[in-house]
Amino acid sequence: MEPILFWIFSLGMIVAGVSVILNRNPVAAALSLAVTIVFLALMFGFCLGAWFLMVIQVAVYAGAVMVLFLFIIMLLDVKEEETRTRSWSYAVMGSALALFMMCMVVLVLRATEPVKAAADAGVPVDDAQQIGTLLFTKYLLPFEITSVLLLVAAIGVVLLSLTHKRESSS
Amino acid sequence: MPYLAPEIILTALAIVLLLLEAYGAISARSVGIWSLVGIAVAIVVTLFTEVGAEPMYFWTDPNAAEGTAGKGLYMWDATARFYKLFFLGTTGLVIWMSMESAAQPVGPKTQPIRAEFYILPLFVAAGMCLLASAADFMVLFVSLELVTITFYILVAYQRESATALEAGVKYLILGGLATAFLVMGIAYVAGFAGTTSFAGIIAKYNTPDHLPVAVALGLLMILVGFGFKIASVPFHLWAPDVYQGAPTPITAFLSVGSKAAGFIVLVRVLNEAFGPTAYATWGPALTAIAGCSLVLGNFAAMHQRNIKRMLAYSGVGHSGFILMAVLSGGVPDGPGIAQAGMTAVAVYLATYFLASLTAFLVITIVSPTPEEESIRSYNGLWQRSPLLAAALAASLISLAGIPPFAGFVGKLGAFVVALQFHHYGLFFIAAISAVAGLYYYLGVVKAMFWSEPLEVTPIQVSVPTQVLLTILIFLLIATGLCMEVFAWLVR
Numbered sequence: 104m105e106p107i108l109f110w111i112f113s114l115g116m117i118v119a120g121v122s123v124i125l126n127r128n129p130v131a132a133a134l135s136l137a138v139t140i141v142f143l144a145l146m147f148g149f150c151l152g153a154w155f156l157m158v159i160q161v162a163v164y165a166g167a168v169m170v171l172f173l174f175i176i177m178l179l180d181v182k183e184e185e186t187r188t189r190s191w192s193y194a195v196m197g198s199a200l201a202l203f204m205m206c207m208v209v210l211v212l213r214a215t216e217p218v219k220a221a222a223d224a225g226v227p228v229d230d231a232q233q234i235g236t237l238l239f240t241k242y243l244l245p246f247e248i249t250s251v252l253l254l255v256a257a258i259g260v261v262l263l264s265l266t267h268k269r270e271s272s273s
Numbered sequence: 274m275p276y277l278a279p280e281i282i283l284t285a286l287a288i289v290l291l292l293l294e295a296y297g298a299i300s301a302r303s304v305g306i307w308s309l310v311g312i313a314v315a316i317v318v319t320l321f322t323e324v325g326a327e328p329m330y331f332w333t334d335p336n337a338a339e340g341t342a343g344k345g346l347y348m349w350d351a352t353a354r355f356y357k358l359f360f361l362g363t364t365g366l367v368i369w370m371s372m373e374s375a376a377q378p379v380g381p382k383t384q385p386i387r388a389e390f391y392i393l394p395l396f397v398a399a400g401m402c403l404l405a406s407a408a409d410f411m412v413l414f415v416s417l418e419l420v421t422i423t424f425y426i427l428v429a430y431q432r433e434s435a436t437a438l439e440a441g442v443k444y445l446i447l448g449g450l451a452t453a454f455l456v457m458g459i460a461y462v463a464g465f466a467g468t469t470s471f472a473g474i475i476a477k478y479n480t481p482d483h484l485p486v487a488v489a490l491g492l493l494m495i496l497v498g499f500g501f502k503i504a505s506v507p508f509h510l511w512a513p514d515v516y517q518g519a520p521t522p523i524t525a526f527l528s529v530g531s532k533a534a535g536f537i538v539l540v541r542v543l544n545e546a547f548g549p550t551a552y553a554t555w556g557p558a559l560t561a562i563a564g565c566s567l568v569l570g571n572f573a574a575m576h577q578r579n580i581k582r583m584l585a586y587s588g589v590g591h592s593g594f595i596l597m598a599v600l601s602g603g604v605p606d607g608p609g610i611a612q613a614g615m616t617a618v619a620v621y622l623a624t625y626f627l628a629s630l631t632a633f634l635v636i637t638i639v640s641p642t643p644e645e646e647s648i649r650s651y652n653g654l655w656q657r658s659p660l661l662a663a664a665l666a667a668s669l670i671s672l673a674g675i676p677p678f679a680g681f682v683g684k685l686g687a688f689v690v691a692l693q694f695h696h697y698g699l700f701f702i703a704a705i706s707a708v709a710g711l712y713y714y715l716g717v718v719k720a721m722f723w724s725e726p727l728e729v730t731p732i733q734v735s736v737p738t739q740v741l742l743t744i745l746i747f748l749l750i751a752t753g754l755c756m757e758v759f760a761w762l763v764r
Contacts, residue, residue, distance in 0.1 A: 207490065215465065215487040244332055244346050245411040248403060251284055252419045255396050258291070259426035262389050 108149050115142040129176045133169060140164045155231045275322045276331065276349045276406075279315040279357055280399045286311035287395040294388040304388040305372045308395055312365040315398075319358055324351045330408060334470070344472035348408040348545075355619055356405035356537045359626060363530040364398035366630045370522035370637045373738060377641040384431055394526065397423045401534045408545060410459045410469040413538055417455070417502075420534055421448050424527065428519040436643060440518025447501065447511040455498025461491025462546075471546040479548030489554040495542065496558060502535030504528075504585075505592040506565035513577075516585035521640065524581055525633030528588045533622050536595060540618060543602065544609040552603035559596055564702050566593030571706040575713045579646050580636060583713060584629070587672065590706055595621050597703055598687040601694045617690045621683035624671065627752065628680050631668035631745045635661050638734060648717055653726025661732060662721045664742045667749045673714040674707055679752040 119138040126132040141161060148157030238246050290307060293299040299307075333345035368391055375386035400419035407413040425448065429441025459469070465488050466474045478484055484492070500508035516524045543555060570590030577583035598621060601614025639654065639661060640646045655662040671678035684707060691700040734742070 211486045211490050215485050241332065241334055242346070242411055245409075245415045248400075248412070248415040248419060251396065251399070252415060252422060254288075255393065255419065255423050255426070258389060258393070259422070262387075262426060263429060263432060 105150055109146070112142045112146045112150070116146075129179065129181055130173070133172045133176060136172070137165050137169045140169070155234060275318065276329065277347070278318045278322065279361060279402045282311060282315045282318065283395045283399040283402070287392050287399070290388065290392050290395075294392070299388070301386065301388040301391070302372065302375070305368055305375070305391040308368050308391045309365060311395065312361050312368070312398070316358060316361045316365075319354060319361065322349075322354070324349070324354055328353075344408065344470065346409040346412045346470070347403075347406050349406060352537075352541075352615065352619075353406045356533065357402045359533055359622065360398055360401035360405065360530060363526065363533070363626060363630065364394050364401075366634065367394055367522050367526045367530070369738075369741065370525060370634055371520075373634070373735075374520065374522060374637050374641065376735070377638075383642070384433065390427070390430065390520075393423050393427055397427075397526070397530065401530060404534050405537050407538065407541065408471050410463060410471075410546075413542075414456065414459060417534070417538065418452065420531065421452065424448075424523070424531065427523045427526070428515055430520055430523070431518075434518075434643070436514075436518040437520075438518075440515040443511050444515045444519075451498045451501030451508065454494045454501075458491040458494030458496075458498060461487050461494065465491070471542070474546045475548055479550065481550065484547075484551055484554055489551075492547065492551060492554055493558060496539075496555060496562075499535050499539045499542075500562060503532050503539070503592045503595075504535075504589050505562050505596065506569045506589060507562075509566070509570070509589045509592075512589060513582045513585040516588075517579055517581045517643075517646070521581070521633060521637045524584075525630055525637075528584065528633070529626055529629050532588065532592065533626070536599070536618060536622065540599060540610055540615060543599070544615070547609055549603055549605055549607050549609060551609065556600060556603055559600055560696065560699060563593045563596035563600065564699055566590060566596065567699075567702050567706040568593075571709040575709065577713070578648055580640070580648050580651065580717070581646055583648070583717075584632065587710065587713070588629075590710060591621075591625055591672075593706065594684060594687045594703060595625075597696065597699055598690045600696055600699070601690050603694075611690075611694075613693060614690050617683075617686035620686045624679040624683035624752065627745065627749050628668040628671035628678070631664050631742070631749065632672070634738075634742065634745070635665040635668070638738070639665075639732060648720060649727065651717060652720050652724035653729075654721040656726055656729065658732040658734060660734060660739060660742055664746050666718045666721060667746045669714040669717055671749050671753070673711050675711075677750060677753045679749050681753055682756050 116139050119135045119142065122135040123132050123139065126135060144157045144160035144165070147153045147160060286307070290299070290304050294301075294304055328348045328350035330343060330345040331347040331349070333343055371386055371390055371394075375390075397420050400416045400423070403412060403416035404420070407416060425441065425445050428444045429437060431437035432441065462474060463469045465485060466477050468474060468477075478488060483489075497508065501511070504512040516528065519527065543551070547555075566589050570586050570588070570593060574583050574586035574590065577586060595618055598614050598617035599610060601611040601617075602609050604611060636646070639658075640650060651665070654665065667678060671680035674680045674684035688700060688703065691697075691703065
């Protein structure tokens with residue numbers, strides 16, 4: 104059962120990923136990206152047994168990040184994006200680079216002993232309680248640094264967007 | 274816990290100042306002064322925290338695998354203390370520069386310096402101090418992101434001007450790309466090692482065999498991420514534009530603080546997470562990067578007309594010199610990087626810190642607007658302000674590496690390490706590049722002393738800054754004359 108699911112999900116991811124690049128309409132491209140993310144989440148859950156990660160992946164990436172993308176696209180001029188011509192040199196360079204990366208990853212993975220998925224190794228991975236305990240004990244320090252990081256990001260957004268307002272009001 | 278004191282002091286102070294400023298209880302200038310006080314306290318605490326003979330670890334994992342027990346996320350040793358003092362000193366001088374530039378008249382498109390401009394560097398300093406102590410890829414990654422994301426904001430601070438906006442966008446996009454490489458590399462290494470802890474990775478892979486291909490690929494991707502931070506060729510493309518467009522104090526912060534942060538994580542990872550066998554992977558890669566940085570940095574700097582762009586390219590060249598000192602690994606059964614190399618890196622960064630920050634302090638005062646950043650604006654600076662001209666001359670000659678200034682000691686150390694570890698080709702390239710460096714550094718010195726000024730109005734320098742500049746000139750010469758200072762510093 105699992106190999107079949109793996110092939111379905113990965114084919115879905117590839118098709119959706121290619122359509123992100125080829126779609127002229129930014130909204131369609133963003134939705135294709137959301138589909139890619141959902142397939143990746145399904146892969147986490149059904150093939151690796153990481154159910155918690157699957158839920159987080161959908162909530163954070165397909166939910167929060169994609170909504171942010173769509174908001175930004177709303178601010179852009181969609182019609183102008185559609186009429187923009189594509190540069191062949193970039194397409195060729197990009198494909199060459201992607202092909203190179205793919206060859207490298209394939210070669211490397213073929214040459215290396217595969218690592219067992221945590222579920223196969225007998226370690227329960229999808230336990231939300233376990234992840235929470237780790238975050239608040241072993242990884243407390245990085246967790247706290249992340250909170251400072253988010254604070255800084257919030258300050259930055261306010262600082263960079265407020266500048267304009269104060270300038271025009273004065 | 275005194276070992277985490279600098280980070281806690283800086284973060285707490287930054288949050289308190291933010292709140293005070295939000296409720297209007299405190300002026301921007303006093304925020305600047307309080308930030309300086311906080312940094313001074315953090316420096317004193319760090320200076321008086323004891324360093325044991327063995328590194329101390331915190332947040333240890335009781336269930337850790339064999340051979341890694343007792344090693345945690347955060348480590349405290351002499352290296353950590355040296356780099357913490359380095360980052361705190363840099364941040365202090367950067368805030369001083371910001372206060373200096375706040376005192377100058379603003380152009381129509383310049384934002385006035387607000388309190389956040391003094392507070393955000395405190396967060397950067399906290400992140401950099403954490404990097405100096407990181408013993409786990411988790412801490413390394415989030416601290417590096419704290420530093421980088423705060424820099425995105427600071428670089429784009431003057432967002433009304435087109436060059437600043439260009440700088441902000443370039444730094445954001447290329448920084449994001451570098452982070453992607455870094456996290457991909459960490460994923461490969463951690464995925465195969467089964468742990469993110471440096472001690473766990475070295476326990477697994479410090480065998481006489483070569484690294485598994487996937488781990489080697491991960492290490493190379495991590496090097497790409499760090500190469501961006503230290504602005505080395507071919508990951509330097511952002512540097513000239515970002516250095517030019519960012520406010521001058523932030524340029525100084527990027528060129529000294531961010532570069533040193535890149536080097537401390539580089540040597541930490543190569544030393545703590547990978548043993549001597551990994552040298553076969555990173556040695557050739559870093560040799561190529563160092564050679565390209567030396568040549569391109571120094572030769573491209575010759576043609577620059579903008580002093581910040583010139584220092585950006587020369588900074589690329591300096592990364593090449595420091596990488597030459599990093600390339601001291603591969604000794605069987607030795608550490609990842611030999612002690613001689615670690616010392617040479619620290620000494621080079623210390624001399625670079627003095628010279629580069631002095632230069633940027635002078636640039637902040639002489640070039641308040643982007644139009645005045647051309648090297649022609651420095652013509653006849655000697656007649657307008659002898660102190661500023663002397664300080665800039667001392668720092669540029671030190672950067673060029675001429676005795677008796679501090680920079681000579683740094684360059685000497687890097688060259689000695691290159692000879693010791695048989696990098697003759699690199700040694701040769703570095704020697705030529707150092708000579709090329711003389712040309713553009715001394716070109717500015719010549720313009721300052723022997724060219725007619727464009728305008729003759731004397732430049733006023735406030736008394737505290739005069740004292741600071743005098744101290745910096747003294748340090749540039751004194752540390753060059755008695756090298757024992759450095760031995761004491763990195764002890």
